[in-house]
Amino acid sequence: MNTDFPRIITLLRKERNISQKQAATDLGVSQALLSHYEKGIRECGLDFLVKTADYYNVSCDYLLGRCAEPMGKAAKEAPAASGEDKDKLTEEQKMLLDSQKLIFSMVSEKDEGKLEKAVRSYLSLAVYRIFRVIFSANPKNDRRFFTLSSPAADGFTLSAMELKKARAEAIAVSGEMQSTPITTNTLTGTYPEHASSLFNQVKQCEDEINAVQDKDE
Template identity: 45%
Template sequence: MNADFPRILTLLRKERGISQKQAAAELQISQALLSHYEKGIRECGLDFVVRTADFYGVSCDYLLGRSPERTGAQLSFDDIPEPDSTGKENTLKGSILPTLNKKLVFNALNIIFDLLQNINSKELTTEVSSFMSLSVYRMFRILYGINPKNEQTLFTVSPVVASAKALATMAVCEANSNVIANELIAQQPELKEKLYMSTQTLQQDYPLFTTSLLNLIKNSETTINK
C-alpha cells in the first residue's frame, strides 16, 4: 500500500463525522485493525479497499491517491475550466478588493503563459508553473488553517514545515528558471529579439491585459519598498 492510503482513509472517516469504532463496524473489521490501517502500520487487502471505496462513495484510484478526483477521473486539458468561467465558484460577493486583485493576477498570468508558449520550453514552463502553484498552495494553507476544525489530513506535508519547505522550493524553481532562460538565450540568440518588450509593445501585443500587469508591477514594488 502507498503513503496516501492511510491519510485519505482517515480524511474520509473524519469528513463523514464518524468514530473509528463506527467506521470499523461498517467496514466489518475491528477498531484496532482500522487504527493500524489509518496509521499505516499494516497493509490491507484488495477486498478492504473495494469495500471502503463503496462505503465512502469514492473510487479505488482516489482512495489509493492515484487520482485527486473522487470519481477517479484523470484531469485532461478540456476538463480545466477557463479562469473567467461563470458559476458559483467564480462569483465574489462583498468587498470589491478580492475581485480587483483577482483580475490583476489572472490578466498578468495570461501574459506570462503566452510568453512561455512563444518560448516553447517544457523545462521553463514546468519551473514557472511550479513556482506559481506553490504560491497558491502556501496562501490556501493559510486560509484553510484559519479554522482549526478543518482536517489537516487533506495535506501530506506537516503544517509545521509546509510554508518553509514550499518557500524553499519556490526559490529553487526561480533559480532553475534563471538557469534555463540563460541556457535558452545561449542556444537561441534570436530569442532576445523575439522577447523584446516595452510598455508600448506590451500594449500592442496584449491590449486587454497590459494595464493589469503594469498595475500589478506597481503594487508589488510598492509592497517591496515598504
C-alpha cells in the first residue's frame, strides 16, 4: 500500500484549513471513508485519486509521492519518444503513448505472449481505422492506397476489432491476468513512469463517455 498518499492528502487538507467533514463532502465520500484513506486503512480507487488531485490542484504524481513539485512535471510539451528535440509531444499525446506502454508491459509476459498479440492486433486495427478517416478527408487522395474499398473497410475493421477484443478477453479471464491484482498502488509501484498517464487517460475517457450519455438523456 502506498504510504505517501495518506500522509500527503492529510497534510494538504490541514494546510488549507479544511475540515475532514468539509473535504469529504466536497469529494463526494463519507467522512468515515475519507478518514480511512487518510489513515491508510483503505486504498482509494482511481476516480478518487484524480478527484483529489483536482480538488487540491496538484498532480496525481505528487499525491502518490512520486515527485516533489505539487504540479508534477507540468511542462506543456514533452520530448518525443525518439529523443529528438525537433519532435515534440503534447501532454495529451504523451499520456496516450505512456498508457499503451503500461498496458503492453502488463501483458507482454503473460500467457506466453498470446494476450500481448491480441492487444497489439486490436490497437493496430484502431490505428488503421482512424487513419482511413483522415485519409478520406481529401477526395483527391488516391484510393488505391488501400486494397479494401471504403464502404466495406469500416465494417470489416469493426468486426475484426470485436473479434480481437473477444480473443483478448478469453485469454485474460482464463490465463494469468485473472490472478493479477490491479490497483492504483500496484500500478504505481510496478509502472512508476506510466501509471499517472493511465490514471488520467481513464478519467478523461470516462468524462467523455459521461458527456455523451448526458446528451442522450
